[in-house]
Amino acid sequence: MANRILPFITLVFFSTLFSMVIGDDGVAISKQYPLVVSTWPFKEAVRAAWRAVDGGHSAVDAVVEGCSACEELRCDGTVGPGGSPDENGETTIDALIMNGVTMEVGAVAAMRFVKDGIRAAKLVMQHTKHTLLVGEKASAFSISMGLPGPSNLSSSDSIMKWSKWKENNCQPNFWKDVVPLDSCGPYHAKASMDVKEGGCSTRNLMGVAEPRSSLVGPHNHDTISMAVIDKMGHVAVGTSTNGATYKIPGRVGDGPIAGSSAYADTDVGACGATGDGDIMMRFLPWYCNEYQSFYFLNDEVILGKPSGIFTPFNDRCL
Template sequence: MERFGLDSKDRLRASALLLILLFQVTERVAGASSLYPLVVSTWPFLEAVERAWSAANNGYSAVDSVVEGCSACEELRCDGTVGPGGSPDENGETTIDAMVMDGVTMEVGAVAAMRYIKDGIKAARLVMRHTGHTLLVGEKASAFSISMGLPGPTDLSSPESIEKWNKWKENNCQPNFWKNVVPANSCGPYHSNGLLLAAETTCLGDGPRRAVELRSNHFGLHSHDTISMAVIDKFGHIAVGTSTNGATFKIPGRVGDGPIAGSSAYVDSDIGACGATGDGDIMMRFLPCYQVVESMRLGMMPKDAAKDAISRIARKFPDFVGAIFAVNKNGTHAGACHGWTFQYSVRSPEMHSAKVFTVLP
């Protein structure tokens, strides 16, 4: 420091200041490591959460850790509604929807109604990394995935999904997702009845509106479910991912909220993340996870943001079934649900293993 004309007292002050700065930086790093990595996921999918946390704890990025966690659920066929072998459509076929989003770059990769490929979340990551697109669908998504190195084509059905489909057929294809068709109580083929059905109307100031249809018989824990996962890595970067084989007995070609950014999941590393599960056909009309992240951006805590997003849907569709978890960039997390009891799982450095949190409707 003599080159800068500093005397011994100045050098002593400069050295002390340098030590203080080094201590503060070390303290900040230590504080961050005590919070991260952090994994939050819908449902008690504990093995998936542990795999994601282990990846993040070993230096994987948030995106790659999310892919590890969701891949575990696909391999395990969590609840029979994630990965291959579950949720047959009306034709008895299983298809996969998946999505991954990077909260730093805001890039999204997704696949929908994908046939013959079992690795949904890995296909979504390939879309994000190797294309300028956000979403690929159907057999073209399958062809893309194979061209990028994923194994396939393979039959995504299982003995369990085929048995479920056969029993449904024996029950005259009830329940199903059709409305305003004939015949109503058989396996079709269906045709428009050509008539406007009478509907309840109420005067709400700007004219009559048709009452919403109640759908509680369609959705439950084992008829439709999504793994939606958020990971905060060691650097504080956040990513989210989802995977599902969709609604059981859906009309072929149906895409739910799983691959839709802002609906099943959303993230901004500056703010936090959200994951959702439930009646995707209803929930995707409200983009609840986008709403949650934006509410946290405006200062709401995760608990209040999640409740607000759920209540917005419930006011319009009082019989819908769904749930949300929210987590901010500081690691504070909460959940909210409607129509069922919801559980979500969390793993952090202070835990010896993943912990399940229960949220009442």
């Protein structure tokens, strides 16, 4: 099962249990802090986070600076405004931030008209008792809290990409068991035959899943998932993405879902993932429970699974 899942997922893991020293104020400080880790070669985003955390800012603030830099740079066209148009040609934003000390989470999903996804997520965490706000209500909240907007999140590049996709009869897309099959919508559910085989209905029989390789590849799904350990040893994670290209409007992927895209716990560590969000939301909880259980041995965290301990680099964990 793991081998079937892994092509769609890149998982990053690091432990916060490094050797510690005690500062003048009695607070434990690591010789190896601060630390910034990110998915993909988004170097400018990592540099922005590093400048913040190396300057004494918190892990949360450093994550915001790093992800915000990626949003402004429109990393790979899959982060921030101006990329990944949905079926209607619109770009929307998903983002999440998690404080590994307080375990607080803030997130926005399918947010329209506001480009600052990670800052909006931080506002949700700081100023509400909720975890996730979605759609135009997330936009209204963010604007009311001082973020710029409303803004058109599309760009000439995203509109051109969308127009070419329309000219190609809206192929590929994320619909299944609908008509028409090979052209643009509107789509309708395909009439299902309730044929009996051996006295059993075929309506609910499991079929072979269609390959998703044409839907998931470079430059059409990437998320920045960033983790930071600050000078105090505190951990935070954040994600930001404009989602899957040509997604059905309203679709929300793993990006703003804590435990699917990223998770942080200062006592243990942090992890982040990027890939096919629809696959990850289904399988990452299983993957983590079965293959990434934590075993504490003195001052070390060793990744293990029921059949025995293995190194962090097996199964594409870093």
